[in-house]
Amino acid sequence: MISIDKDTLDSLLEKFRNEQQTLLPEVKLKNIFLTEKLRLVAGVDTAYWDAKDKTYGACCIVVIDFITHEVVEKVNSFGVVTIPYIPGFLAFRELPLIMDAVKKLTKQPDIYMFDGNGYLHHRHIGIATHASFYVDKPTIGVAKSYLKIKDVDFTMPDNHVGAYTDILIDNEIYGRTLRTTKSVKPIFISCGNWIDLETSTDIVMRLINKESRLPIPVRMADLETHVVRKKLQETL
């Protein structure tokens, strides 16, 4: 339902590329925290629907206790979404609602996990990395499918929990596939910012249960967006 004329879209893309280029030098793939001290992990996801010739979005953030896996807090935001989905520019579509939700948090997460890529991006600024500069916390990218970069495919990991294969492009590790559940498609993990890939993988694996191949915070945020959307479709 989103329609933008070509010139407007082109100028937007130009602006988006510049912002990604500007942020790139600030990305640091080193931990700025101790895993042993992690307490609150946030999962972020967004759902969409069309109504009245407009596209709406609902963003949910679920904060989980890293040790007990208890839900510590849930917040959401919603509204009209005007930026279309463009592969490689997901952050520009989702960040507005994400930040509206972040502002409602009363607890401050130690780390955020996003539904999408981080460093595993043609310019290394996928949504997880991009969002880190706005939430000012370490982030991890967790994607359910692979967005091909420079025509490089990924190698399927072995069929056992914890198996992984790194995604090497131009002699650099962009991210990795990770088998979180046996006989289920792997997910794609990548650093967001201020964290390394080993730690990202470790944190994700420690938040997996038999309910889903996705880590608990992201899975719960995903489910929550569906609940919120249904409620809003009946109300609004």
Added chain:
DNA sequence: GCGACAG
């Protein structure tokens, strides 16, 4: 023109 395409 055709295929690809995080969410």
Added chain:
DNA sequence: ATCTTGTCGC
């Protein structure tokens, strides 16, 4: 992402 039921396999 979203539209959608049953069904094959571990």
